[in-house]
Amino acid sequence: MTDYGYRDPYVGVVKAVIKSINPDVEIIDLTHGIERHNVLEAAVMLAVSAKYFQPGTIFVVVVDPGVGSARRALVIETTHYILVGPDNGCLTLMAEQDGVKHVFDVSNTKYRLPEVSSTFHGRDIFAPVAAWISRGVPLEEIGVEISYDSVVKVRIEKPTVSTGVIKGQVLYIDVFGNIMTNITQREVDEAGFQLGSKLLVQVGSKRELCTYETTFSKVPVGDYACYLNSWGYLEVAVNMGSAAEKLGVKQGDVVVFSRAS
Amino acid sequence: MTDYGYRDPYVGVVKAVIKSINPDVEIIDLTHGIERHNVLEAAVMLAVSAKYFQPGTIFVVVVDPGVGSARRALVIETTHYILVGPDNGCLTLMAEQDGVKHVFDVSNTKYRLPEVSSTFHGRDIFAPVAAWISRGVPLEEIGVEISYDSVVKVRIEKPTVSTGVIKGQVLYIDVFGNIMTNITQREVDEAGFQLGSKLLVQVGSKRELCTYETTFSKVPVGDYACYLNSWGYLEVAVNMGSAAEKLGVKQGDVVVFSRAS
Amino acid sequence: MTDYGYRDPYVGVVKAVIKSINPDVEIIDLTHGIERHNVLEAAVMLAVSAKYFQPGTIFVVVVDPGVGSARRALVIETTHYILVGPDNGCLTLMAEQDGVKHVFDVSNTKYRLPEVSSTFHGRDIFAPVAAWISRGVPLEEIGVEISYDSVVKVRIEKPTVSTGVIKGQVLYIDVFGNIMTNITQREVDEAGFQLGSKLLVQVGSKRELCTYETTFSKVPVGDYACYLNSWGYLEVAVNMGSAAEKLGVKQGDVVVFSRAS
The missing domain is CATH 3.40.50.10790 (S-adenosyl-l-methionine hydroxide adenosyltransferase, N-terminal)
Structure with a gap:
């Protein structure tokens, strides 16, 4: 590598x-x-x-x-x-x-x-x-x-959870513009997000509605989805689009997920 | 792949x-x-x-x-x-x-x-x-x-030939901007195109003169050539340039070849 | 290749x-x-x-x-x-x-x-x-x-040295924008450049100050360095930047190094 x-x-x-x-x-x-x-x-x-x-x-x-x-x-x-x-x-x-x-x-x-x-x-x-x-x-x-x-270390901050809100960080943006965070199954469970529920994802001043799903292809083309990705981390994607571009996100940015009700 | x-x-x-x-x-x-x-x-x-x-x-x-x-x-x-x-x-x-x-x-x-x-x-x-x-x-x-x-199929439409005109489709545009069509030796022979003859290639409203050759390096730099490419399909190229860019072509577009006389 | x-x-x-x-x-x-x-x-x-x-x-x-x-x-x-x-x-x-x-x-x-x-x-x-x-x-x-x-040959012109001035050519620009010239240890020694000394590097009408070092990380971020690169050729780089972009250089350009005093 x-x-x-x-x-x-x-x-x-x-x-x-x-x-x-x-x-x-x-x-x-x-x-x-x-x-x-x-x-x-x-x-x-x-x-x-x-x-x-x-x-x-x-x-x-x-x-x-x-x-x-x-x-x-x-x-x-x-x-x-x-x-x-x-x-x-x-x-x-x-x-x-x-x-x-x-x-x-x-x-x-x-x-x-x-x-x-x-x-x-x-x-x-x-x-x-x-x-x-x-x-x-x-x-x-x-x-x-x-x-x-x-040895010189690289450290990832731990995500925090409080009453249905998860605050995490962008670890990586892949070639498709999918945004991988440092949030795992554990925090998602702790926050009580259910498959199919609507979430707000906020990065900087931008806030978008997204659906917590098993994968991006479960939402209509052009919509936001978030899901535990293939490495086990919560990821934000736009079906057939680039979430990173639409949200103007870069590596290290703070990202907040909350219930949209 | x-x-x-x-x-x-x-x-x-x-x-x-x-x-x-x-x-x-x-x-x-x-x-x-x-x-x-x-x-x-x-x-x-x-x-x-x-x-x-x-x-x-x-x-x-x-x-x-x-x-x-x-x-x-x-x-x-x-x-x-x-x-x-x-x-x-x-x-x-x-x-x-x-x-x-x-x-x-x-x-x-x-x-x-x-x-x-x-x-x-x-x-x-x-x-x-x-x-x-x-x-x-x-x-x-x-x-x-x-x-x-x-099984779900992908189908390529067959090109059609009538009195010296071949109507085909763009299958693929390679990294050099060469435009590969679905037209083969068979249609070229049927249309009666001869090596060295001048053809009109039309995509959408754009129409350009090109020479039917064995390869793009046979025409002057900057000129259009068409030839049966290394996979056996009729391809349009600009010698030392990008035909796809100059013609504004994308995959699936209809492309028509006719004699230029 | x-x-x-x-x-x-x-x-x-x-x-x-x-x-x-x-x-x-x-x-x-x-x-x-x-x-x-x-x-x-x-x-x-x-x-x-x-x-x-x-x-x-x-x-x-x-x-x-x-x-x-x-x-x-x-x-x-x-x-x-x-x-x-x-x-x-x-x-x-x-x-x-x-x-x-x-x-x-x-x-x-x-x-x-x-x-x-x-x-x-x-x-x-x-x-x-x-x-x-x-x-x-x-x-x-x-x-x-x-x-x-x-056999058809490709020839690289030999760099020339006169009283502390080396005139060479750009052989290659790598993916980081580092500019590799045709100048080697021999010409550097002949010109009498010492590690740590300040040089002027000139390409076309652009002239920049750079430090002759062992590598680009020896100069502050954003500064120019030149050094014998890993292939043994004198290379110009900007620490954490693209020298080729900043200097507007392309392959084959003449590049002149002289003492900056």
Whole structure:
């Protein structure tokens, strides 16, 4: 997972480095379309996607606005997985969700490429580190164990519920303009929203009527729906339209759901 | 083949699900750039691409505006291939082209993921179904056989020819702005168009002169050419330009070719 | 590497053709996001990426504005690699960098697909040729050996240095708007630029102050930096911004660096 996009040969070169160290490893592109330098987006997308991967999978995440600065390069061993990436929080939501076991600083590992650039650590550090791990090199040999306390974190605020009102935050806006919040089944139940009930969704000064449903296709074309999305989070969508555009929403915005009666 | 695009981790997660069921299966991305919810585009692109794949290939097509509604999930066995996708027509052009053998409704298959969301059947139904098929589970065990008559179809109208005039339809506009029609060699021969002859191409109120050639690079830069494209369909292009933009054409538009003398 | 983009199924079909000839070959997508018909961009990106791939790798490059014309289809054997693509220069920077051993004209090879279209030689010629090479068919059997002198070249002008002024050219603008020039460590040393020194960068009538650093994150957000990029070329960037947009630069533009004192 990177923010390299699909125009430059960055991703291809990262794969070439991995395959030249371990030709037998299987590489899956989670996505390279993370918004440039959007560490929170990377952290969220990694956390929601991870459980669909087999235990033992090594995740390489390169969303790295601080490349070339003093930020560390990390390997985090969690209960089921191994995470490789910069020390800026992009790994931490998933690490905490799966359970942190050990953290290693690999900034100065001998398992880097011989020449390390200041701007492309995906190729020069993260790819070779991941490839050598996949070949069975022990993590202790690759890096220096450090405390998870010292790791830079990304934190999602917890949504709050009071008498039928949920206040949450926009975690992510997908390519369809669907707005994913940090609200889960638990808060929806606590607020007592029922399937089919009408809600008001408010972002900034905009307020719209939406129906709490199982999915967006349950409401008429052009109408707002909200539903627990495929990752388990409350999402606002417009059937056959872009909710994010219509509401003028961006990542991090506060969003409030209340009953419309 | 999906309309998931390249920004979100949807495609990566679908592959993770497939690989966790069958690590040995080979996955080829046909494209994930189908226009959102454009079932006809998916159907056309699948039909033209399919024959380049080896017999036995399993195609997973997820262009699925009706996800979460009552639309069925299908597996279609054709003469050479197996097609997996929603019952909205996206599989039918290819199925009819290759010859339908059996159709199965897999909406309630036990080979789904344990939890099925309302919005991401690519991950929860289509991916695991395809993966289990690739492992050799018989189709009868995965779904319930149904009649092809009951399947939702996408139909392309046949082009018509009369005294040197061909009337067809725009099937697809590619990333270069080239306009692919539903007209084939047969109609071109019937209309008597010769290589090098000048034609008028008309879409709506716009009419332009174009040369019938073997390819767009045969005409001067900026000029219109039409030719049987690499899939075998008559296509209109502007050498080093975008014909779709210049003609203001969209998918489904009627397009008329006539001799320019 | 192609300019096919990610919307159409072109890339998927090319892979299907390769895999149907050699199911065991490993395919890495270098990029399919080369600007349409931009042969120089393809040539540059291939040359900078190549060394990260294992010796023996076969590179297929299809950026091919002349497809369907008389331009030849080539296979170039270099010291470590085999290059397959059209005779328009897209292979030549890399070929000369790695050392040309033999060149073959494969335009009329019997290892093409049975039907060759006028517009999709990636599928009909280059993919099958590469796949058969990967299966061990000798190059002499696939094509006719020709002289490298007869091959169409892409040439990058050499940068010039005089008394603390370097005059170079824009080779490439990446997806972040970073401007890569043809200037290397050698010219920077010759001009006597020191890390941390202030430079003037001039493109057309625009002139901006920038700091020569190891990477863009060393300067304040919004400021210009220049640095030897991860491929070894002098690059101009704006920290968290797009230098290309701010300077109005395009590929091929002349760019001049001088001391700002």
